[in-house]
Amino acid sequence: MxxxxxxxxxxxxxxxxxxxxxxxxxxxxxxxxxxxxxxxNGGEFLFLALATCFCNDLYREAIKRNMKIDSVEVKVSGEFGGEGEPAKNISYKVKIEAKEHSDVQINDLITFVDNIAEIHNTLRQGITVELEK
Known part of the structure; x- marks a missing residue:
């Protein structure tokens, strides 16, 4: 893609x-x-990318499990230091409303999506970003 x-x-x-x-x-x-x-700013967009990826992947995976999600809230936060310094202490919280499903089912879905979310995995493994001239 x-x-x-x-x-x-x-x-x-x-x-x-x-x-x-x-x-x-x-x-x-x-x-x-x-x-x-x-x-x-770019940091805000980066954190929005993490939140968006998790939200979209959560809905996609819920459909595969025949789970009906009523609502999702994802909040990503972290810190940036001075100019040129990478982000640190990035974390996120997820709140899901799914009245038809147990806490165990919801937590299993969250854990699964945390392991497969592409933007999360990209940052976790690190990747080369090249400037083309």
């Missing part, structure tokens, strides 16, 4: 596009108050 993301930014203009297998989506993200760059 080929995925890409792009930003085109200039004074008071900030265009964000994501694409998966030729399925383009424009995302409305405001520019910074000063006029240049994104009002949302």
């Amino acid at each position: 080929k995925i890409s993301a792009s930003i085109k930014s200039s004074f008071q203009s900030h265009e964000v596009n994501v694409e998966t297998e030729s399925n383009n989506k424009n995302i409305l993200i405001a520019h910074k108050a000063e006029g240049y760059g994104s009002s949302v």
Whole structure:
């Protein structure tokens, strides 16, 4: 599956596009108050990627188990230090409402998804990010 993301930014203009297998989506993200760059920082997007991945994978895996999920809440938090320093102390909490299922079933689903979530596993194993020139 080929995925890409792009930003085109200039004074008071900030265009964000994501694409998966030729399925383009424009995302409305405001520019910074000063006029240049994104009002949302990369760390926030990184944590949103973790939360989104877990949420989507949870629903996908629940369907496979014939589980009806009423609602999901995922909160990711962590810390960034100075410029150039990687994140640390990243953790997340999951709250699931699924009235038709036991706590054991819900916890089993959470544990399973934690082990297969692609964004989580990418960060856990580390990966090379290359600058193309």
